[in-house]
Amino acid sequence: MRAGLVTGKHKIELVEMPEPEPLPGKAVVEIAFCGICGTDVHAWLSGDPYNPAICGHEWVGTVSARGANVRNVKEGDRVVAGVAPACGACPACHAGDPLHCVSALMGMIGIGPLAAKHGGFARAIAIEAARLSLVPRELSDEDAAIVEPATVAVHALRRTEVRLGDSAVVLGAGPIGLLVLQCARAAGARQVIVIEPDVSRGALALELGADRVLRPGVDQVAARIAEACAPLGPDLVFECAGIPATIQQSVELVRRGGIVSLVGLASAKAEIDPASWLVKEVRFVASLGYLHEEFDLAMALIAAGRIRVAPLRTSTVGLDQLDAAFAKLAKPAGEVKILVDPRRS
Numbered sequence: 001m002r003a004g005l006v007t008g009k010h011k012i013e014l015v016e017m018p019e020p021e022p023l024p025g026k027a028v029v030e031i032a033f034c035g036i037c038g039t040d041v042h043a044w045l046s047g048d049p050y051n052p053a054i055c056g057h058e059w060v061g062t063v064s065a066r067g068a069n070v071r072n073v074k075e076g077d078r079v080v081a082g083v084a085p086a087c088g089a090c091p092a093c094h095a096g097d098p099l100h101c102v103s104a105l106m107g108m109i110g111i112g113p114l115a116a117k118h119g120g121f122a123r124a125i126a127i128e129a130a131r132l133s134l135v136p137r138e139l140s141d142e143d144a145a146i147v148e149p150a151t152v153a154v155h156a157l158r159r160t161e162v163r164l165g166d167s168a169v170v171l172g173a174g175p176i177g178l179l180v181l182q183c184a185r186a187a188g189a190r191q192v193i194v195i196e197p198d199v200s201r202g203a204l205a206l207e208l209g210a211d212r213v214l215r216p217g218v219d220q221v222a223a224r225i226a227e228a229c230a231p232l233g234p235d236l237v238f239e240c241a242g243i244p245a246t247i248q249q250s251v252e253l254v255r256r257g258g259i260v261s262l263v264g265l266a267s268a269k270a271e272i273d274p275a276s277w278l279v280k281e282v283r284f285v286a287s288l289g290y291l292h293e294e295f296d297l298a299m300a301l302i303a304a305g306r307i308r309v310a311p312l313r314t315s316t317v318g319l320d321q322l323d324a325a326f327a328k329l330a331k332p333a334g335e336v337k338i339l340v341d342p343r344r345s
Contacts, residue, residue: 001016001017001018001122001123001124002015002016002017002122002123002319003015003017003052003119003121003122004055004056004119004121005118005119005121006043006044006055009044009045009046010044010045010047010327011047011323012044012322012323012326014319014320014322015118017117017118017122018117019124020124021067022065022066022067022070022126023126024067024068024069025067025068025070025128026066026126026127026128026129027063027065027066027067027070027073027126027127027132028064028124028125028126029059029061029062029063029064029079029081029127029132030063030064030123030124031059031060031120031122031123031125032060032062032078032141033060033142033144033145033316033339033340033341034058034059034060034119034120034121034145034339034340035058035146035149035175035337035339035340036056036058036325036337036338036339036340037056037057037058037149038174038175038176038264038265038329039054040055040056040326041326041329041330042242042265042267044326044330045330051109052110052118053110053111053115053117053118054109054110055118055119055121056118056119056120056121056122056340057120057148058148058149059080059119059125059148060078060080060135060141060144060145061078061079061120061124061125062076062078062079063075063076063077066129067129070129072130072132073132078135078144079133079135080132080133080135080144080147080299081120081125081127081131081132081133082108082131082151082292082295083105083108083131083290083291083292084104084114084128084130084131085104085130085292085293086098086099086101086103086292087101087102087103089103090103105288105289107128107131109289113128114128114131116128120340121322121340121342122319123342123343133292133295133296133299135147136300136303138303139299139302142310142313142339143302143310144299145339146309146312146337147298147299147309149175149176149179149337150298150309151295152176152263152287152289152290153176153179153180153183153263153307154183154290154294154297154301155287155289155291155294156180156238156261156263156287157183157184157186157187159261159285159286159287160236160238160259160261160285160287161259161283161285162184162187162189163188163235164188164190165188165189166188166190166235166236167189167190167191167192167193167228167234167236168184168189168192168193168234168235168236168237168238169192169194169225169229169234169236169250169253170184170192170193170194170195170205170210170237170238170240171237171239171240171241171250172194172195172196172239172240172246172264173196173198173201173202173204173205173213174201174240174241174336175336176240176263176264177196177205177238177240177241177264178201178204178208178312179307180238180240180263181194181205181208181210182306182308184236184238186301186306186307189236191228191229192210192211193210193212193225193229193234194212194213195214196213196214196215197215197216197217197218200333201336202215204311204336207311208311211228212228221253222253225253229255232256232258233253233255233256234254234255234258235254235258235259236254236258236259237250237251237254237259237261238250238261239261239262239263239264240263240264242264242265242266242267243264244266244268244269244270244271245270247262247270247272248270248271248272248273250262251272251273251276251277251280251282252276254282255280256279256280256281257280257281257282258280258282259282259283259285260282260283260284261285261287263287265288312336312337313337313339314334314335315328315335316338316339316340316341316344317339317340317341317344318340318341318342318344319340319344320344322340325338
């Protein structure tokens, strides 16, 4: 069986992998769609070693077989994959902090016994059944393929203290930024301003609920935000661009005593001005991934129309078009979320 793996700079190959088996505790899932994540594209651009287990982690499929001791799913169930529940046995769990379970984290980032052999750019996958969540009938397969990044946004908002009536700024209108925008609205933000250089993505942000979109290099971003969020400035700034320079920019934009929420994963080190953080008494929160139970919450929000995912889908390709799809997303004009259908030739 072929699986798409990033193997070098600007290089993704279809590598022969063993047929997935329903070993004890695991389920075999036939993949319907797998979204291409920004971290997949960053790996393709950099050529840095990229864990096969997370190359293609935004997928939905149908269980075709299950191993011994699997009770949470059965053959025919539609599922998405994320993170296992807290194990109850690791140091974090023993310390009374199951939200930071080490075992669950390792599985999510592709390390240890909960990690799969490869990701969802394949016809099928064998994965620890504890990491699977059932997809409600209200969601199509195409919608369910965006549940994983939607859950990233849900987790970011649940980690960030949002008060009813707060004003928020979202840096970056990629898939995560567009989902964070909607979650901020659902959490009670009265005003959300998006900073995004790409015109088409900015238009999509307005469609999905942004009050205004500002373009760096075109608009006087800081002045426009200060005016819109007068007299104090924005209460919250969500860094979703994953660009080193925008981490410090987030601090410069937020009001004194406000919150900067780091959601995007920068691919290089960032320079900051600690004095500005200190003077502003900035509250800083970071979020990585999600919790197992947040998948059900994200799917419920999508089913209720509180999070719209269909507008994010811009095209669908087969496995043989993976390389071209990655190249398009590296220069994202016109593309937001590309789904891979491994059933296509």
